Amino acid sequence: MLSVSDAFSITQDHTLTLPTERVSLDDALGRILREPVRADRDFPPFDRVAMDGIGIRYADFSSGTLSFSVAGMQRAGQPQQNLTEAGTCLEVMTGAMLPIGADTVIRYEDITVADGSATIAIEAIQPGQNVHHRATDRQAGEELLSAGTRLGPAELAVAASVGHITLTVTALPRVALISTGDELVDVGDTPLPHQIRRSNTYMLRAALATLGIRATLHHIIDDEAVLADRLSTLLAENDVLILSGGVSAGKADFVPEVLAGLGVRKAFHKVNQRPGKPLWFGTTSAKTVFALPGNPVSTVLCAHRYVLPYLRASLGLAPALPTYAQLTAPVTFRPDITYFLPVQLSSAPDGRRLAQPLPGSGSADFANLLATSGFMELPADRSDFGEGEAFPVWLSGGI
Numbered sequence: 001m002l003s004v005s006d007a008f009s010i011t012q013d014h015t016l017t018l019p020t021e022r023v024s025l026d027d028a029l030g031r032i033l034r035e036p037v038r039a040d041r042d043f044p045p046f047d048r049v050a051m052d053g054i055g056i057r058y059a060d061f062s063s064g065t066l067s068f069s070v071a072g073m074q075r076a077g078q079p080q081q082n083l084t085e086a087g088t089c090l091e092v093m094t095g096a097m098l099p100i101g102a103d104t105v106i107r108y109e110d111i112t113v114a115d116g117s118a119t120i121a122i123e124a125i126q127p128g129q130n131v132h133h134r135a136t137d138r139q140a141g142e143e144l145l146s147a148g149t150r151l152g153p154a155e156l157a158v159a160a161s162v163g164h165i166t167l168t169v170t171a172l173p174r175v176a177l178i179s180t181g182d183e184l185v186d187v188g189d190t191p192l193p194h195q196i197r198r199s200n201t202y203m204l205r206a207a208l209a210t211l212g213i214r215a216t217l218h219h220i221i222d223d224e225a226v227l228a229d230r231l232s233t234l235l236a237e238n239d240v241l242i243l244s245g246g247v248s249a250g251k252a253d254f255v256p257e258v259l260a261g262l263g264v265r266k267a268f269h270k271v272n273q274r275p276g277k278p279l280w281f282g283t284t285s286a287k288t289v290f291a292l293p294g295n296p297v298s299t300v301l302c303a304h305r306y307v308l309p310y311l312r313a314s315l316g317l318a319p320a321l322p323t324y325a326q327l328t329a330p331v332t333f334r335p336d337i338t339y340f341l342p343v344q345l346s347s348a349p350d351g352r353r354l355a356q357p358l359p360g361s362g363s364a365d366f367a368n369l370l371a372t373s374g375f376m377e378l379p380a381d382r383s384d385f386g387e388g389e390a391f392p393v394w395l396s397g398g399i
Ligand SMILES: Nc1nc2c(c(=O)[nH]1)N[C@H]1C(S)=C(S)[C@@H](COP(=O)(O)OP(=O)(O)OC[C@H]3O[C@@H](n4cnc5c(N)ncnc54)[C@H](O)[C@@H]3O)O[C@H]1N2
Pocket: 179, 180, 181, 183, 184, 196, 197, 198, 199, 200, 201, 244, 245, 246, 247, 248, 249, 250, 253, 275, 276, 277, 278, 292, 293, 294, 295, 296, 298, 363, 364
């Protein structure tokens, strides 16, 4: 059976080629930048006063002047003024241009002001102190944000500061999330004894929202003709279909057959892993279909191990690497299958990352996911995993 790493590689070989679009700064949060953003001027663009106080010529101080007559005020937002006469100073405010002729700023806390004169009340003054010099942070033309960056609050602040009203970003894929199963009712309905409310597509929608993707939700009953009809429409309208359920060995598991009938080429069906063994993946020339096993823990694992990395790569985003953590207790798992063990992460006072096993009661136990930070990937060719041993953890918890 296909290994986890081979299955992962196959999905990554079929990532989407998404176009770019221009969006306004207001709509850019969470989007993936596709153009470099450069400094349009130096950062800071002028010698900038960094403290409220007075601006002086250091040479005056070093030649013995301690009292300076206040010749005026340079506030932030005012054009640059001149400090002309020796022995004088200008009051200067944080964010103002340093006046021409001044080179050093002394804080109000370090002077006394009386009768139009400011007298220095401290011993030591460094030349150039409290001045944030032009271009010390970044130079005009320097690349501030590179293509492939996800735009968060800090990135948007930088883009705003260099005048980007709009930004070129990766267009979002159209994604449909499709639950299948006669036993599933909607969240607002009261299930009959043989029914349950559907939850997988809500989980998937939230997981995709972390990438800024707004997927649509659909439900299809276990009927081959209905499935074929609805999936054909959804394939035409979307770039990616993500199904949940109907991919295993049951008599109502029609999904693989129906997809094949619609011309979706199977790239693989079944991966040597638990949970999530019946995972199905296929493509057409321009569309991708992930059919995830219906058990909720399997759906979560497959979403975080395959689907989100696939979408990240398609968006042009660097892969989210697993975090490594040490087991807090030994684990034994005999089958020659990659075991994705639910774990809760914490950190030890000495800085180690710890993973407490939370095996739960199997892949239908989705309440167990509430305490789960992620899935520890335990290799197929081993059975005993010792306390303190470190393995990769694919994060799935939180937002
Ligand atoms: N004879 C075999 N039986 C099963 C095998 C196998 O290899 N041989 N594999 C098992 C594994 S592993 C899994 S995982 C499941 C996968 O089943 P399906 O993908 O066919 O999913 P369903 O049969 O439709 O449902 C399974 C289970 O999940 C619940 N479910 C489905 N969708 C949702 C949803 N949207 N929200 C909440 N819960 C959902 C469904 O009610 C079932 O309880 O098959 C094993 N069987």
